[in-house]
Amino acid sequence: MMTQIVFYVFAAVLVLSATMVVCARNPVHSVLFLILAFFNAAGLFLIAGAEFLAMTLVIVYVGAVAVLFLFVVMMLDVNFTRMREGVQRYAPIGGLVGGVLLVELVMAFARWRSASNIDQIAHLVPSSPTRTNTAALGDVIYTHYIFLFQSCALVLLVAMIGAIVLTLRDRPSGRRQNIDRQHDRVPHDSLEMLQVPLGAGVAAQGGFLRPHESYDVAAVPGTYGTEAWRVREATEETQAVLVVTKPAESTKGKGDA
């Protein structure tokens, strides 16, 4: 009796929030209703005794997937008036797709039969009162269906690598922090002490203090701050350079400071 009442509460809220996902005007509200729907689905799992599935549903879908949904939807710059204009136009198409899906579901469920070899499969999951369903699931997945399980994992791995490959952009001009290099750096690598006569300035000796290896055409005395230097700055990663003549312009090697 109690279970039935709880079931109908969960089911009603589930259906209602699923409807609101589609009907809510604000996409953020839609996502929040989706989360509510996930929750109630987890509640239904609990009633069915599938505690592991219920918790996994909350952890995976509510805790991770929906957070990312919400993350993206919140950042979208949505024009509500323009969105509402589209409803009239797309409603018939959407209704048609929904109707087709509904008919297909009804047809599928009307002909639902258990597999003929149900007796042979059933022994894979010996049920006993002390056995938790986490253990039962683990037994089935990792013992009897390990290869199918591993192939699912591989599909996900491929999808993950694919997403990274598609979205990773290597910007050569960007200043990226290399922590290992920073830790390896010693004063000798980036500094060179010069003897500067009083009143002479350092322009005559190389403009700024830096290691011999980094001397090149673009860095001849007096060229600092010119176009040639800027080109070099934008294309190459250089060691930190301490400018003694123009401290205000020592923008080089920000990340290495």
Place this chain on the structure above:
Amino acid sequence: MADFFFHTTLGQILLIVLESLAVLVPLLLGVAYLTLAERKVMAAMQLRKGPNVNGPFGVLQAFADAIKMLTKETVIPAGANRMLFLFAPFLTFSLAMIAWAVIPTGNGLAIANINVGILYLLAISSLGVYGMLIAGWASNSKYAFLGGLRSAAQMVSYEVSIGLVIVCVLLAVGSLNLNDIVLAQRHVWFCLPMFPMFIVFFISALAETNRAPFDLPEGESELVAGFFVEYSALAFGLFFLGEYANMFLMSGMVSILFLGGWLPPLGIAPFTWIPGPLWLIAKILFCLFVFIWVRATFPRYRYDQLMRLGWKVFLPFSLAWMVLTAGFLMVTGLLPGGVG
């Protein structure tokens, strides 16, 4: 009497209410005094006195703060999403409370001793991010929004390493039940054989509760106060209490997973005289002290450093440790539950 509580519907409901009160009242008192303890401990570490005006040693400061918070006006910013704006602090606060339903304070002494207790805790703690994200978005303020986004990214990242650390513990226990996890530590607490994981878990707990040095979502110096910048009065108070209750919860998780829960350090006479719940409380208080100690000691991380630590250091390390643990248990035949 026992018959009434265990065999009638009304009695059972009453029993659950009483059990919940027995957990929540000390918890809320603890939260109130944690705010005071934090100020006192930090003050001592910085050679100050801290609050010392209200009551002896300032013990009434927590109540003075609470009364001040209650009497202030709740300001709802223009353009804010009213419903969600008020919903967010309630969500944060109630999530921090309901997680305590499964924490065992003695052998079998939990409101709900369920088989998937640790998953329940993981699920609840992963929901905490919604309070912040919703608060940040509903405030209609760019600082609050940035704080919300930061906290979402941060909590999702560190949940991964928390999950892997928990898997390491579960491999050694062979059960998802929190009671079994504590009982498995009868001979040795897991903080000894899994010391690196203990550290990883503790640091991840700091990040998960948005505590220093990972308090970027509310970094005062850059985001004013992060996701709750627009909140005032009771709503702010609920966020505040929720955050501190989350610290209690994370300390409780550290105690149960690595410090032997309610178990005494040694199973011999002087230690066993002290009842289990007191041991658990002592361990939680120790963890909370370390939380405060860390805050007084370390400067705040930069955001890219935070993400690097989570994804490039903790994730591979805990993954490798998990494989190592599984391999070790398999080779030595210590794997619980029997291998078929």
